[in-house]
Amino acid sequence: MKNILLKVILVCSILFSCSSKEDEIIDNETGNLINVSTNRQVTGSSANDLLSGGILKKMIVEIAYIEGFKPSETAINNFKNFITSRTNKPEGVTFITQEISFTDKEAYTLEEVVALEKEHRTKYSSDTTIALWVLFVNGKSSKDTSSSAILGAAYWNTSFVIYEETLHGLSNGAFEPERSLLESSVINHEFGHLLGLTNLGSELQSNHEDTEHPKHCIEEDCLMYWAAETSQGIGNMLSGGQVPTLDAQCLEDLKANGGK
C-alpha cells in the first residue's frame, strides 16, 4: 500500500437543512408526497430506525455509481450480510442499483456529492421502510492532499459516499489488498457510523469510545477502530484477508439500540 494517510471521514451536521417546500417531492410510483428532509438529518440520528424492526420493518438500499465505478459483487454481498446480521428488518432488505453517466470530474466537494444525491436519489423513508443511499464516485475527495486520501464519508443519517476511484488506486496491485476487501471495509465502516457507532447515536454500553479519535472504538481489531483511517492501519486490519468485524462492545451498543 502507498505510504499515505487514508482517511475515512465522518462529516457531522454541517449539511443540516431546514424544512421547506423544497423538501417535498412526489413519489413517481405512488404519487404520494414525500418529505425528503427525513433523509437529510445528522449522521447517527436514525441509528435506532435502522437497527430496530418495530416500526420500520423494511429497508431499501439504493446503490448508485458513476459509470465505470460499480463496486464489486462481493462487496455488495458482504454489505447485505452485514446489514442483515446487525439489523432487525422482518420484512426484508432490498437492494436497487442505478448507474449515473460518466463525468470527467477529478474531485468532488461534499456539496457536489450532496448535489448528486439530490439529483439522482429515488428512494426515501416512508412509514414502513427506511431508505439508504450509497454513492460510488469517480475522482477523489476535494479534501485529499498529497499525503492524505479520503476513502469514504458518512454525511447524513442515511447517506454515505465511497471514493471508488481512490479505492481502485489502492487495491489489486502488488502488496495491495484485494479490491472487494478494501471496499467492504470502508462500506461497513461508514454504515457503522449510520448505525450510531461509536457514541454517535447508539449509546455507549461500556466505555470504549477512543477519546483521542472521537466517534471511533478503542479496540484495535474493531471495524470502528480509528486506524482504519491510515494506510498502515488499514493494511494491518486487512492483513488477515478478512473484512474487519465489530468487537463485542460495539455489538452491545447496537443490541441496546434495537439491533442484533
Ligand SMILES: [Zn+2]
Ligand atoms: Zn470513521
Ligand SMILES: [Zn+2]
Ligand atoms: Zn468496537
